[in-house]
Amino acid sequence: MQKPIIGVVSPCYNEELVLNETSVQLNAIIADLVSQNYISEKSFAAFIDDGSKDKTWNLIEEKTKHLLHIKGLKLAGNVGHQNALLAGLLTFKDEADALISIDADLQDDVSVIKEMILKFISGTDVVYGVRKERTTDTFFKRNTALLFYNLMKKMKVNIIHNHADYRLCSSRVLNALAEFKEVNLFLRGIIPTIGFTKDVVYYDRLERFAGESKYPFRKMAAFAWNGVTSFSNYPLKLVTIIGFVIFSFCLVMTGYALVAVYTGNVVPGWLSTVLPMYFLGGVQLFCFGIIGEYIGKIYSEVKQRPRYFIDKRID
Numbered sequence: 001m002q003k004p005i006i007g008v009v010s011p012c013y014n015e016e017l018v019l020n021e022t023s024v025q026l027n028a029i030i031a032d033l034v035s036q037n038y039i040s041e042k043s044f045a046a047f048i049d050d051g052s053k054d055k056t057w058n059l060i061e062e063k064t065k066h067l068l069h070i071k072g073l074k075l076a077g078n079v080g081h082q083n084a085l086l087a088g089l090l091t092f093k094d095e096a097d098a099l100i101s102i103d104a105d106l107q108d109d110v111s112v113i114k115e116m117i118l119k120f121i122s123g124t125d126v127v128y129g130v131r132k133e134r135t136t137d138t139f140f141k142r143n144t145a146l147l148f149y150n151l152m153k154k155m156k157v158n159i160i161h162n163h164a165d166y167r168l169c170s171s172r173v174l175n176a177l178a179e180f181k182e183v184n185l186f187l188r189g190i191i192p193t194i195g196f197t198k199d200v201v202y203y204d205r206l207e208r209f210a211g212e213s214k215y216p217f218r219k220m221a222a223f224a225w226n227g228v229t230s231f232s233n234y235p236l237k238l239v240t241i242i243g244f245v246i247f248s249f250c251l252v253m254t255g256y257a258l259v260a261v262y263t264g265n266v267v268p269g270w271l272s273t274v275l276p277m278y279f280l281g282g283v284q285l286f287c288f289g290i291i292g293e294y295i296g297k298i299y300s301e302v303k304q305r306p307r308y309f310i311d312k313r314i315d
Helices: 016-035 056-066 081-095 110-121 137-152 171-177 188-196 217-231 236-262 271-303
Strands: 006-010 046-047 070-075 100-101 124-132 163-170 198-203 312-315
Touching: 006 016, 006 081, 006 110, 016 046, 016 056, 016 070, 016 110, 046 056, 046 081, 056 070, 056 312, 070 081, 081 100, 081 163, 081 188, 081 236, 081 312, 100 110, 110 124, 110 163, 110 198, 163 171, 163 188, 171 188, 236 271
Parallel strands: 006 046, 006 100, 046 070, 124 198
Antiparallel strands: 070 312, 100 163, 124 163
């Protein structure tokens, strides 16, 4: 059996503090798997520079000169993690039998890459890296992550619990991914919808090697909301449910008002007028906001603007 060519794709944004260690570790793992005859010597690790403002690209260029299995791709500007990852996957999909995506911060355990590859060799098309637990996370991050996955489940979004973007995809999965033309990317939701055979490997989440997270709570919340509105119309159904509940409440209040008038127990005052007005106005604005989010996404998709531009590539 011919040994498969495996590529590891890692998007980077201002990762100069971790890039030295990450490139050495990934190069060593690939070299070790080549020496054990699991994968082809043409296998590689590609770093995708997502418009970094520090020395990330300079380090990538340096590593391609000194490490055998390292490649680099520089995007013309900062397009965000999901678009940068997609750029790497689509650029290198025809040069490998499977691609593994992993963040550059070394929090995802690189030692399970071998297990992913063995599952791929046995016939699995998608292998998800799933965290065993979140003991290294802060109390706040652990609970917000739990809230994120529960929200996705409630909103009927098909994602893998405790899985980020650490996964192996075969070439036919990547070819199917290339057929998705949407601008609002949420790869954690797209990949499971493609289908094909799948499996998981479990690993312990590690501490970040250096630097700071590029996903603070504000970005995580925006990412979650993008996932919900990209893969579920449940919020729109929620607007209908809210409208029905308020309508029922108004009927009850109307009945109460008629009884009050009939019994003569009417107390004049602005509270009974102002509070319902504020309440209904707030709910209406909330519902209009949800509808506006979907209209905004339609606007982005209709324009069909390119998701990224490639500036340089180095092997």
